[in-house]
Amino acid sequence: MxxxxxxxxxxxxxxxxxxDTVRTVNRRDYTEEETKAWAPGLQDLERWNRSFLDHYTLxxxxxxxxxxxGDIDRTGYLDRLYVGRDFQGRGIATAICxxxxxxxxxxxxxxCASITARPFFEGRGYRVVRSQKVLRRGxxxxxxxxxxxxxxxx
Numbered sequence: 001m002x003x004x005x006x007x008x009x010x011x012x013x014x015x016x017x018x019x020d021t022v023r024t025v026n027r028r029d030y031t032e033e034e035t036k037a038w039a040p041g042l043q044d045l046e047r048w049n050r051s052f053l054d055h056y057t058l059x060x061x062x063x064x065x066x067x068x069x070g071d072i073d074r075t076g077y078l079d080r081l082y083v084g085r086d087f088q089g090r091g092i093a094t095a096i097c098x099x100x101x102x103x104x105x106x107x108x109x110x111x112c113a114s115i116t117a118r119p120f121f122e123g124r125g126y127r128v129v130r131s132q133k134v135l136r137r138g139x140x141x142x143x144x145x146x147x148x149x150x151x152x153x154x
Contacts, residue, residue, distance in 0.1 A: 001067065003095055006057035008049050013066045014059070015043045017084045029115035030141065036092045037139035055079060056103045060092045070096040078108035081117070093120060101150065110147045121146050 022039035030038070057071035060083075068083035070093075078100055083092045101109050110129075113121045118128070126146040133140040 001095070002061045003089075003099065004059055004061070004069070006052045006059050006069070008053070009051045010059050010066060010069070011045050011052065012084075014052075014069050015045055015048060017069070018035055018043065018080070018082050021082045021084055024115045025083075025088065026114060034139055034141050037137040038141055040055075040137060051079070056100065058096050058099055060087075060096055062087060062090075062092075062112070066098055069090040070100050072100040072103060072109070074104055074106075076104060076109045076110040078109055081111075087115075089142060097124060101148070106150065108147050108149045110145065113140060113144045113146050115144075118144050121148075124148065 007110070018123075019039045019042060024036050026038070027035055053070055055071040055073045058069060059066055060068040066084070067087035067090075068081075070078065070081035072078045078097070081093055081097060081100075083090075085098075109126075111117075111121060111126065112132075112134075122128075126148040129145040129147055131142060131144050133142055
């Protein structure tokens with residue numbers, strides 16, 4: 001696996017990976033209606049590109065494809081962390097998350113984790129601050145505001 005910083009030419013493939021991951025991997029914890037509200041189609045790639053460029057964004061490549069990606073902003077908010085369905089369970093999210101957590105000199109990292117991702121983050125030492133319902137295209141989705149104080153186990 002190659003782990004490198006984001007390039008604008010990665011954006012479309014990342015958008016496709018996001019859409020496929022939400023519609024397949026996250027379907028074990030969310031209904032079809034919920035996943036379609038979360039990921040109705042390909043993202044606004046211009047907006048995503050700007051966001052990825054504003055954040056510290058990493059891309060994992062394996063077998064000539066993007067296997068996963070993640071990004072964090074300067075405040076320590078881990079915005080996105082997705083691994084494609086064909087690459088689950090290979091340590092890709094662990095590698096990306098570890099590098100993201102180390103990048104900015106912040107005391108804590110926060111994330112809004114899906115039901116699917118919650119156990120992954122708990123295993124890294126994050127704790128649930130609160131559960132919440134977020135409205136996406138008229139549908140409420142459950143996720144968890146989680147945080148990890150850096151320097152703690154994980």
